Amino acid sequence: MEVRYSERAGLFQASAIRNKLFDNPEIITFAAGKPEASLFPLGGIDKALAEVMGGEGKSALQYGPSEGLAGLRELIASQRMAACGVTTTADDIALTSGSQEAIELSGRIFVDEGSAIACENPSYTGAFGALAPYAPRYVPISMDEDGMIMEELEQALRTDPDIRMIYTIPDFQNPTGVSMSVERRRRLAELAAEYRVPVIEDCPYGDLIFEGERRPAVKSFDKEGWVVMLGSFSKTLCPGLRLGWICAGKEILEKYVLAKQGMNLQCGTLDMCLAERYLSLNSLEEHISALQDLYRERRDLMLDCVKRYFPAGVRCTHPHGGFFVWMELDPALDTGALLLKAASEYKVAYIPGRSFFPNEGSSSFIRLSYSCVDLATIEEGMKRLGAFVTEEYKKL
Ligand SMILES: Cc1ncc(COP(=O)(O)O)c(C=O)c1O
Secondary structure, three states, X not given: OOOOOOOHHHHOOOOOOOOHHHHOOXXXXXXXXXXXXXXXXXXXXXXXXXXXXXXXXXXXXXXXXXXXXXXXXXXXXXXXXXXXXXXXXXXXXXXXXXXXXXXXXXXXXXXXXXOEEEEEOOOOHHHHHHHHHHOOEEEEEOEEOOEEOHHHHHHHHHHOOOEEEEEEOOOOOOOOOOOOOHHHHHHHHHHHHHHOOOEXXXXXXXXXXXXXXXXOOHXXXXXXXXXXXXXXXXXXXXXXHOOEEEEOOHHHHHHHHHHHHHHHOOXXXXXXXXXXXXXXXXXXXXXXXXXXXXXXXXXXXXXXXXXHHOOOOOEEOOOOEOXXXXXXXXXXXXXXXXXXXXXXXXXXXXXXXXXXXXXXXXXXXXXXXXXXXXXXXXXXXXXXXXXXXXXXXXXX
């Protein structure tokens, strides 16, 4: 078919995470960064839905405000934002269809053709997909065990005037599981103000801490309004509601709301009513605490399996929360090329690390997610993956 698509349509990217290969039930997959479905609070959601339909049912099925329902925005400000050290009000919150939409809107608002985005190297491949239509140039900033290296970021900001936003995932980063130190969070907020470049702080995993103390958000150090924080109910409540939020100062938030209005008017009113009622009737903190226990146990087992089943030279991160372990194999191995073999011969799958590097990057990494795999399956899957990697190491 000779369809004349826009040039922008040629920039769309397929997600490396949503690979059909991972749907085969014979394959144990550590690819999906999904929350554990058995802990979705079905009873609480059912009750909240019944109350919504029995009460404000008609208005729940009507259009609503583009920035989202006031009651839900208030609960987000007083509960979720307070939990990460940010003192704010409903006026600084707008609802989005997951944080994925907020990333896309950030591109709409801040990125022109030829603009650059500074981000951790590696970073969330889904953000590259969301931002692809804006054709940004990426300025990847190295990380160590304390997150993005601020000296390198400052050097980039000093020398590259086209950097229009800094995208960061400071808590249990996707894909590495690494968290930014408190000192660097403070410094990042300072640099944003000094160079007048907005920080997009993407924080879908911050609540899911299971080791050590929760660190205050970069937003909590923001004195002048240069930090835009993105939150989400996807990992703490359920992703099917498609509800996330933006916390930003008035001027920037208005731009986001206008951009969202043009795109899809608003989030689903029923979804927002449901979330609001659920949060009013239940303690999300208690639910999060159960999630933390579950994910801690899975993380522990996965790391233990690395010691037991993998060659000694294999290194991986030790996340204190979130969903991901980032594993580094021998530089001679190309994990992208090996995936098909792992899946077809060893019946185990992972995400090759290459797609998480915005520019050129190493092919010897893999991202493993323990979030939606039960303990027995983690044991078996890691045994298979370890056997596969051991076999490949023998050939080196
Ligand atoms: C870092 C990061 N940002 C954003 C998202 C999108 O999440 P949501 O379901 O809130 O759109 C994800 C999902 O995996 C993620 O890992």
